[in-house]
Amino acid sequence: MRVVIASDAWRPQVNGVVRSLENVAAHACSLGADVHFVTPDAFRTVPLPSYGEIRLALAGTRRMRRMLAELKPDFVHIATEGPIGLAMRRVCLAEGRGFTTSYHTRFPEYLSARLPVPERWGYAALRRFHNAGAGVMVSTPTLARELGARGFANIMRWSRGVDADLFRPRADARGALGVPAPVFLYVGRVAVEKNLEAFLKLDLPGTKVVVGDGPARARLQQSFPQARFFGTLTGETLAEVYAASDVFVFPSLTDTFGIVLLEALASGLPVAAFPVTGPLDVVGGTGCGVLDMDLRTAALAALDIDRSLCRDLALTYSWRASAGQFFDNIVQANASAGGVPLAA
Numbered sequence: 001m002r003v004v005i006a007s008d009a010w011r012p013q014v015n016g017v018v019r020s021l022e023n024v025a026a027h028a029c030s031l032g033a034d035v036h037f038v039t040p041d042a043f044r045t046v047p048l049p050s051y052g053e054i055r056l057a058l059a060g061t062r063r064m065r066r067m068l069a070e071l072k073p074d075f076v077h078i079a080t081e082g083p084i085g086l087a088m089r090r091v092c093l094a095e096g097r098g099f100t101t102s103y104h105t106r107f108p109e110y111l112s113a114r115l116p117v118p119e120r121w122g123y124a125a126l127r128r129f130h131n132a133g134a135g136v137m138v139s140t141p142t143l144a145r146e147l148g149a150r151g152f153a154n155i156m157r158w159s160r161g162v163d164a165d166l167f168r169p170r171a172d173a174r175g176a177l178g179v180p181a182p183v184f185l186y187v188g189r190v191a192v193e194k195n196l197e198a199f200l201k202l203d204l205p206g207t208k209v210v211v212g213d214g215p216a217r218a219r220l221q222q223s224f225p226q227a228r229f230f231g232t233l234t235g236e237t238l239a240e241v242y243a244a245s246d247v248f249v250f251p252s253l254t255d256t257f258g259i260v261l262l263e264a265l266a267s268g269l270p271v272a273a274f275p276v277t278g279p280l281d282v283v284g285g286t287g288c289g290v291l292d293m294d295l296r297t298a299a300l301a302a303l304d305i306d307r308s309l310c311r312d313l314a315l316t317y318s319w320r321a322s323a324g325q326f327f328d329n330i331v332q333a334n335a336s337a338g339g340v341p342l343a344a
Helices: 016-032 061-071 083-094 105-112 119-131 142-148 197-202 217-223 237-246 259-266 295-302 307-316 319-337
Strands: 002-006 034-038 045-048 051-056 075-078 098-103 135-138 155-156 184-186 207-211 228-231 247-250 269-274 289-291
Touching: 002 016, 002 061, 016 034, 016 259, 016 319, 034 061, 034 247, 051 083, 051 135, 061 083, 075 083, 075 319, 083 119, 098 319, 119 307, 135 142, 135 319, 142 155, 155 319, 184 197, 184 237, 184 259, 197 207, 197 217, 207 237, 237 259, 247 259, 247 295, 259 269, 259 307, 269 295, 289 295
Parallel strands: 002 034, 002 075, 075 098, 098 135, 135 155, 184 207, 184 247, 207 228, 247 269, 269 289
Antiparallel strands: 045 051
């Protein structure tokens, strides 16, 4: 089957959306799928206001219609609600073509964190966007229940995976960072919506390490000089930092999953987080992390967790299984809808 995936999030961005789509593509051939992406690479772009590292595509309906006609897909999946996703949605609705979507990001909360825009407005817009499709994929049961309560329809589960060969315990990595132990690690975007100050303000022994970049980095680095900011790391370098740390601290209150949770666990790193969507679904009740509204209590208690339990949990996730679930959802959703969008 030939699948076109439309996404506003793409390289060089480093985030969960891009990581998920890259792994779908990596396993597509072995699962009998031929995947083609429509991304900002195909359009002129402009920087997102207040977040210049993210580029917004100037995607028009006419160009999108031509691209779709040339690609001749069996199925269309819209991964994001940005200009590319909106243009692809308009074309699919105009042509009576079925499509699926996925819900990756809590844009209503992110927008409200920056502008005086009520969250209910954002959710109304997103509900209209996704309910026009044959199915909307979400990463966790908690998120599925939440969106269902907000009126989202045709919700399907699409979990995530981890490269357990890259992210693994490394006995020789402990102490390799050259900073006082214990090491409390954060990996992800350095932006207001990640609630990173909740981590950096904690009174903890040892060293706080931040891996990642974003619009809040300069301010936070100045405000918390005792923390170590390593910038964006990838591949072996990132994996070694995970393995050299003692606890992974995840302060976000708005993530929909948190692939970094799986990377940490695969590296043998226990998790400290708030009891919210993402951490609740990945580590809740597993003994591989401590979830508490007092993040300091969680971080200190996580030091006592058996690291081998964390690795064992991570091995129950794989990117191949995630990709298989993605393609199964596409076929099932379109078969149920008869290939016709459910709502305009």
